[in-house]
Amino acid sequence: MDTKNIMIVGVGGQGSLLASKILGHLLLSQGYDVKVSEVHGMSQRGGSVVTYVRYGDKVYSPVIDKGEADYIVSFEILEAARWLSYLKKDGQIVTNTQQIDPMPVITGAAEYPSDLADKIKSAGAKIDAIDCLSAAKEAGSAKAVNIVLLGRLSHYFDIPEEAWMASLEANVPAKFLEKNKKAFELGKHSA
């Protein structure tokens, strides 16, 4: 199998590292060779962050380049737009509709573009945009946006739900597990 690519993009502090950890664990359990590339350090302080998950028979490069992503999982709609050039032809975006103003917008030096989901669709990209923050709150924790997104992403994969749950259990502390399982289900069945 050719190498498949999942990009996880968002704002530093939103929980993308946990999402990539769960995905890496899941794909390894399915017998793939896997590489996950993370960003630590300064950009974690509220900056734009990206994590690469690659899997297949044999994975070489740890990073994903422009035009290569089969999936872009986005925690914030502006970030989906920022990394759009990385989406492969016919690739799929799964995004949270939440808007988080970056500092240049807060200071008035730039404007937050309007109607991004529609514009991305008009550009020809497949986009699945859902309100993950509301779903996460419904599940009992605003921090569970990452798990809602994974639940939604699971739609596009031919991997049994038990395997997703096993990876969730292996990577989420026991006391948060129930809320996260609920977040996963809400994400999976949102439309």
Next chain:
Amino acid sequence: MENTGKQLMLGNKAIARGLYEAGVCFISSYPGTPSTEVTEEAARYDEIYCEWAPNEKVAMEAAFGASLAGRRSFCAQKHVGLNVAADPLYTMSYTGVNAGMVVLVADDPGMHSSQNEQDSRYHAIASKVPMIEPADSEEALEFTKLAFDISEKFDTPVIIKMCTRVAHSQSVVETGERKVPEFHYEKNISKYVMMPGNAKKRHPFVEERTARLREYAETAPINKVFMGGTGAGIITSSTSYQYVREVFGDSVSVLKLGMVNPLPVDLIRDFASKVDKLYVVEELDPIIENHVKSLGIEVSGKDKLPICDEFSQNLVAKAFGKEVAEGYSIEDEIPGRPPVMCAGCPHRGLFFTLKQNKCTVLGDIGCYTLGAVPPLSTIEMTLCMGASISALHGFNKVGGEETEKKTVAVIGDSTFMHSGMTGLADIAYNQTNSTVIILDNSITGMTGHQQNPTTGYNIKGDPAGKIDLEALVKAMGIERVRVVDPYNLEECDRVIKEELAVPAPSVIISRRPCALLKYVKHNGPLKCDREKCVGCKSCMRIGCPAISMKDGKVVIDETLCVGCGVCTQLCKFGALKGEA
């Protein structure tokens, strides 16, 4: 602690696993991205003594002492940290080791979290110490164990070179058992006392050792040849190897160098003779390329590939004239999202006060470097660890009273312990009326919350010695020491004005723990009373990511706001309030 068998592991964690399996007993490091997790992960093994040292030089010297005493030892640092530790490294090359000693350096091509993009291979060349370079987590684990064998066999420290993409990528590893070799300390003055007479005898040893290491490199199993035809041949290493294989698969021949100092000669000649056209693909400087050229072999490298920034598969593909895929695009300008100080960050109030007082601020290395970013835009210089204080001294010696009354240095608690003290000694000794602000947030913040000598806890979170900053500064001869709460703007303003005005050196300690520390209890988020808010944007001058404007009024993001209350001190209309 981990089960043996196949698992996905971060490169830095794989190094830690290699240290465990190699029987390492002593680790001393100073944190620095992208090297920090090596020591943090190693500290999870009870069998290994681990510590955070005040700086990289101290860490390396402590590890040297442990090797001398007879146990395998290790220290890790980022690329610029090796500059700090260069002094012991260059002479340890002469003394050699007793038990194996390995030094890890993590470069940061692309400068994800660094102030420069130096190529640390030069340190290995200049110090004449062997350097090996893993390309993924599996190699990180295996090379770490091999490094100790090389160290003991050749009587030398060994450097493992990592880069961000290997350090912070997870790939599959297989783990093994731990074995602890034991050595005994024996007095040996001619080997371990590097005064001129002894060092003169050790230098020829170093040269002869390099020749033996080069011989080793010719057949070392970590230098691998993959033949894929006789057309193009590519010499490469580390993550560049991964990009080469990603782009070319098996369609070209590859010489993958796991040992990057000393570089082999015959192996390269032989490889070059088997292919029509030879290339070198390496990030940063043309070190392998220049070596190949010095052998009189025609080669192409930096004429195709850049010296600046990190590589990727598309970059390599384009350099070799291959087509790359294109993604989608929209017409809108996408605003940047640079990193910012967190909501509730204690540095914010202090920097706002410095801006209001139109101070010239000389900065240092840490989260607070973000004080240079709009809208605060306050820091005017950042060079290296500790430079804020020493540079302030030089600045004020030249500027005199005029600059002394409006210029300050800002430095974090950990950075002050690392190399700020010596700069303060310069101020105390050579006398400038300088004002130094220590931003004491009770942790090493930027690298992800490591303890340091002022926090009172060790790497495992257990109680440890605690250095009292006020007493330390006073003992160094600074009589004026003030402590302020950076959440209190009025207090910060008053004390900064007083200390700038007074004709004496002074230290202001701005004390408030990092807002991200788990033990810090926050107030609930603030709310904006839309009746009272007039949209004057006064509160937005502090650059808090939790505050934005919607329809001409302020909105506070409840998921970010921790209720620090700095913004409330700027609102003349009482619009920003906590829950009653």
